[in-house]
Amino acid sequence: MFKALTACLLLVLTFPIYAKEAQQVQVADPYIDLRTGPGKGYPKFYVAEQGHWISLLKRKTSWFKVRLENGTEGWVSDKQLIKTLTPSGKSLDVRKLDADSLGDSHWGLGISGGDFGGADLVSLHITYIFTENISTELTLSQALGTFSNNHLYDISLQHRAFPEWKVSPYFTLGAGQIRTDPNATLVATEDRTDDTFHVGAGVEIPLARRFALRVEYRNYLALTSRDDDEEIEQWKIGLNAYF
Amino acid sequence: MENWFKRVFLASALFACAGTVAAQQSEGGQAHAVDPDLERQEINIDAIDSEDFEIGLYYGILSIEDFGSDTVAGIRAAYHVTETVFMEAAYGMSEAGETSFEVLSGSAQLLTDDQRDFNYYNVSVGLNILPGETFIGSRWAFNTALYVIGGIGSTEFADDDHFTINFGAGYRLLFNDWLAMHVDVRDHLFDSDIIGTEKTVHNIEFTAGFSVFF
Numbered sequence: 001m002f003k004a005l006t007a008c009l010l011l012v013l014t015f016p017i018y019a020k021e022a023q024q025v026q027v028a029d030p031y032i033d034l035r036t037g038p039g040k041g042y043p044k045f046y047v048a049e050q051g052h053w054i055s056l057l058k059r060k061t062s063w064f065k066v067r068l069e070n071g072t073e074g075w076v077s078d079k080q081l082i083k084t085l086t087p088s089g090k091s092l093d094v095r096k097l098d099a100d101s102l103g104d105s106h107w108g109l110g111i112s113g114g115d116f117g118g119a120d121l122v123s124l125h126i127t128y129i130f131t132e133n134i135s136t137e138l139t140l141s142q143a144l145g146t147f148s149n150n151h152l153y154d155i156s157l158q159h160r161a162f163p164e165w166k167v168s169p170y171f172t173l174g175a176g177q178i179r180t181d182p183n184a185t186l187v188a189t190e191d192r193t194d195d196t197f198h199v200g201a202g203v204e205i206p207l208a209r210r211f212a213l214r215v216e217y218r219n220y221l222a223l224t225s226r227d228d229d230e231e232i233e234q235w236k237i238g239l240n241a242y243f
Numbered sequence: 244m245e246n247w248f249k250r251v252f253l254a255s256a257l258f259a260c261a262g263t264v265a266a267q268q269s270e271g272g273q274a275h276a277v278d279p280d281l282e283r284q285e286i287n288i289d290a291i292d293s294e295d296f297e298i299g300l301y302y303g304i305l306s307i308e309d310f311g312s313d314t315v316a317g318i319r320a321a322y323h324v325t326e327t328v329f330m331e332a333a334y335g336m337s338e339a340g341e342t343s344f345e346v347l348s349g350s351a352q353l354l355t356d357d358q359r360d361f362n363y364y365n366v367s368v369g370l371n372i373l374p375g376e377t378f379i380g381s382r383w384a385f386n387t388a389l390y391v392i393g394g395i396g397s398t399e400f401a402d403d404d405h406f407t408i409n410f411g412a413g414y415r416l417l418f419n420d421w422l423a424m425h426v427d428v429r430d431h432l433f434d435s436d437i438i439g440t441e442k443t444v445h446n447i448e449f450t451a452g453f454s455v456f457f
Binding site: 023036037038039040041042043056057058059060061062063064065092109111113120122123124142144149181183208209210211239241243 | 287288290291292293294295322323324325326327328330332365366367368371373374375376384386388394395396397403404405406420456
């Protein structure tokens with residue numbers, strides 16, 4: 001266990017090593033504001049004047065921590081950073097961070113809740129984006145019903161037919177497993193695990209930079225060991241972030 | 244306890260690895276985006292270190308309805324989407340005490356020791372509503388935020404999993420850019436029939452903890 005802890009600590013501690021020498025930009029507008037923290041609510045405490053060079057140190061959400069030549073450090077919004085020039089004289093390209101679209105994101109993280117054949121559903125998923133049309137998703141869900149609880153593990157492939165649309169519909173197809181645990185208060189029946197297939201469709205509505213509301217329907221087919229396979233409908237609503 | 248530690252460290256290792264992969268991903272992207280013939284000093288926004296992920300441990304008191312109060316320990320991981328919104332996943336462990344009925348009757352036991360384990364996980368969305376600064380003496384100023392948070396999850400108690408809604412508020416104080424302290428009050432609600440009749444139980448939790456941004 002100690003080894004695991006050490007490995008974990010090392011992993012976390014080596015992160016700053018990836019950080020490169022700070023990149024510098026030049027203030028092009030009459031001035032830009034520096035705030036004490038990464039948010040609109042934090043007060044402005046300094047201004048960097050036109051012509052000054054500022055080093056970009058790090059980013060938190062859409063705020064950049066910068067250092068001026070005199071050593072002053074503060075936070076600048078991406079909107080203000082557009083008003084700076086790169087060493088080659090071009091204006092800084094921060095559009096990617098502002099875009100409603102997924103931009104250069106490759107990973108997504110989502111949480112959702114809903115209904116799985118009458119049971120309450122809690123769900124967490126990780127998305128990997130291959131292209132703007134195709135992505136794959138690993139979903140872990142738990143459905144909590146009156147008589148039984150289900151754990152679902154799914155891997156699915158998604159296709160976005162119209163990635164350029166602001167509200168983007170998608171289709172999903174995948175397979176996985178479902179584990180059914182009957183509730184303790186019932187007469188003891190055995191836990192069972194079945195393979196599943198699902199098809200579904202959903203829509204994503206952007207809320208903020210790389211952040212979307214998602215509504216999804218899936219139709220599950222559980223290949224049970226009983227005489228009949230079981231069809232289960234799932235509805236869920238959730239939030240998705242891309243990074 | 245051993246099991247709990249394993250879970251905590253496996254989860255942190257998992258998140259750390261996910262972060263590394265994401266970092267390599269962005270560096271890979273950069274390699275393609277930058278034409279080697281161009282000036283070396285061109286700015287690449289993606290190469291700037293971002294600190295939007297947070298992982299932390301917490302410890303506190305959980306009041307389990309009808310079963311007294313006990314300590315609770317947990318792990319939380321969050322992704323900060325914007326300056327206002329963050330998503331959080333948490334896993335906490337506690338153990339229920341005895342109901343007053345069990346205490347007064349002397350020997351009657353409603354639950355076995357194993358059934359008294361109270362473990363929960365949840366996924367929540369938080370909103371930083373009151374950002375600000377706290378001043379300690381004349382030299383120190385720390386960024387703070389008050390946040391409200393709510394979500395859904397599952398609680399494993401008395402051999403059953405219960406669909407659980409949680410909501411609450413917390414206070415985050417950042418010692419520097421990457422180290423924060425949290426104080427959090429949360430209510431975990433679920434329907435339970437453990438003591439005979441079905442009812443909605445409230446389990447109020449008060450915790451404090453530390454987290455790192457990466």
